[in-house]
Amino acid sequence: MQNAPAQDPDQSTSQIQTKRKKALQFVLMLGAVSLFADLTYEGSRSITGLFLLALGASGFVASTTAGFGELLGYGLRFFSGRLSERTREFWPITIIGYLVQMAAVPLLALAANWQMAVALILLERVGKAIRNPPRNVMLSHACKEMGMGWGFGIHEALDQIGALLGPLLVALILARQGNYRLAFATLLVPAVVTILLLLSARFVYPRPEDLEAKTQSIQARGLSRSYWIYLAAAALVAAGFADFQLIAYHFVQAGVTGKTWVPVFYSIAMAVGGTGSLLFGKLFDRFGISVLIPLTLISAAFAPLVFLGGFWLALIGAAVWGLGMGVHESIIPAAVANMVHVDRRPSAYGLFTATYGISWFVGSAIIGALYDHSIPAVIAFCVLAELAAIPLFLTVKSQMVRS
Secondary structure: OOOOOOOOHHHHHHHHHHHHHHHHHHHHHHHHHHHHHHHHHHHHHHHHHHHHHHOOOOHHHHHHHHHHHHHHHHHOHHHHHHHHHHHOOHHHHHHHHHHHHHHHHHHHHHOOOHHHHHHHHHHHHHHHHHHHHHHHHHHHHHHOOOOHHHHHHHHHHHHHHHHHHHHHHHHHHHHHHOOHHHHHHHOHHHHHHHHHHHHHHHHHOOOHHHHOOOOOOOOOOOOOHHHHHHHHHHHHHHHOOOOHHHHHHHHHHOOOOOHHHHHHHHHHHHHHHHHHHHHHHHHHHHHHHHHHHHHHHHHOOHHHHHHHOOHHHHHHHHHHHHHHHHHHHHHHHHHHHHHOOHHHHHHHHHHHHHHHHHHHHHHHHHHHHHHOOOHHHHHHHHHHHHHHOHHHHHHHHHHHHHO
């Protein structure tokens, strides 16, 4: 029998490098989409709590709206994930989601009352729910070739640049004009840019799944025990994280800072989160889920800092809050992709983030109710929920080491 010709190692190396280059380019293109999308919706979210207050809403309405928005923004991802897994139509579902989300933000400029504003705030979250699972699946194909933590970290860093610039833009408009409606209307520009960049990415990379090397896997198609424990840990983290709308509401009501400083605080939080996602994304690729343990300890400190501190301690607390948000936004999807079979990623992402959102909603409702009665009770709830996740992270770590 004649032997098959040996594969040229230089050619193999060249193919790998080409695939990694394409993967990086795709991550950067979707990162650019996220940059302008975050500039749009994070710019609006930095002042929606204040806008609701200006329209006559209560602190409970502001907190519950934020929490219910997260419930929709995360909970509906279960259905979006299942739909994208069943149809494999990742691009169309992603594009529809972005269109809904980018339309809702500038329409806030036309909101005549707080009820209409609440409806648009929730619609923006629905748009994000639709597009998030299929987009993360497409990202995971590219990130698999360059390191899950690093790939998602790069994407999150670009995401956070937009989240930094958006609130700064809004702060500038408020400082000069003091007009919420003008701020929302101005965000139409980056919203349009977002859609144009997204359509360009769709044209250049119609099949992102081709970026991931095809391997034969004997892994079971079900969701592992580690996945379920990790899901429970993430749910505790979500429940203990106060939404920034309530934090902003507290800053103004307690006289910690004026309203024009609130978006600046938010921008600093986003900058810290973006930087942290790069650093800890690299560390995740090297050390795995272990990095979540010290990060959870650090992020638990946000509550006493933002709810008890004066201007400077509150600023530090906002930065710590941003670190927790940024790192969990990047490492959580990276870890999920490593825990499930490639064919189950859409539903795994959808279920994971749906549970995350339900926990966020329940936690936000509890925090909002406690806020009207006792600030120390708010702090205790936030800190204890965060710390309760650490034993579960340790359990997942030990199980993954054994496997």
